[in-house]
Amino acid sequence: xxxxxxxxxxxxLAAALALILTFAAQMLPFCRGCENLYDNMLRLHVIAASDxxxxxxxxxxxxxxxxxxxxxxxDGSADVQSAKEKLTPHFRELEQAAERVLRxxxxxxxVRVSLEKTYFDTRSYGSMTVPAGTYxxxxxxxxxxxxxxxxxxMFPPLCLPAVSEPTDAVFSTDGRAVLGSSPxxxxxFKVVELYQSAKTKLHK
Numbered sequence: 001x002x003x004x005x006x007x008x009x010x011x012x013l014a015a016a017l018a019l020i021l022t023f024a025a026q027m028l029p030f031c032r033g034c035e036n037l038y039d040n041m042l043r044l045h046v047i048a049a050s051d052x053x054x055x056x057x058x059x060x061x062x063x064x065x066x067x068x069x070x071x072x073x074x075d076g077s078a079d080v081q082s083a084k085e086k087l088t089p090h091f092r093e094l095e096q097a098a099e100r101v102l103r104x105x106x107x108x109x110x111v112r113v114s115l116e117k118t119y120f121d122t123r124s125y126g127s128m129t130v131p132a133g134t135y136x137x138x139x140x141x142x143x144x145x146x147x148x149x150x151x152x153x154m155f156p157p158l159c160l161p162a163v164s165e166p167t168d169a170v171f172s173t174d175g176r177a178v179l180g181s182s183p184x185x186x187x188x189f190k191v192v193e194l195y196q197s198a199k200t201k202l203h204k
Contacts, residue, residue: 048147
């Protein structure tokens with residue numbers, strides 16, 4: 001009886017080890033894909049003045065303005081570095097365009113635009129899922145910036161309706177595979193989110 005129990009235990013341990021190794025093998029390309037996205041995306045992060053209905057409405061108007069203005073600035077950029085280099089000198093113009101929209105809608109709030117390293121949780125946009133992690137982002141603060149935020153990918157311009165998927169020239173095969181995965185059925189997103197969140201807290 002003791003020998004049979006030992007055999008069963010050995011089989012269970014072997015099965016558990018096989019599962020761990022299989023999962024680890026699946027995590028490697030997933031993690032490579034995440035790193036590819038971290039390095040090649042420029043996020044847009046718009047923070048409303050408050051959570052009032054009006055301020056949330058204004059946030060979306062500012063979003064639309066910056067997506068339109070920003071896309072025209074770095075149109076034709078082949079990579080995220082050239083996109084940042086083209087966009088950064090135009091931050092004041094973007095602020096003025098956003099403030100103009102606010103004034104047209106009765107708001108006196110100011111707008112501050114900056115380029116920052118920002119942590120994002122796992123977020124889905126349409127059929128795409130962007131994994132948790134720290135990305136460079138064009139951060140837009142409206143007024144007191146106390147309200148809920150809105151995010152998207154500014155480069156490549158995945159926020160725009162005409163863009164259905166990232167181009168081969170921007171993301172690797174692993175990166176595109178991550179974008180096309182579903183966090184609802186893929187535990188790897190949760191593993192990455194837990195790791196990235198812990199790493200961010202340790203660095204604070």
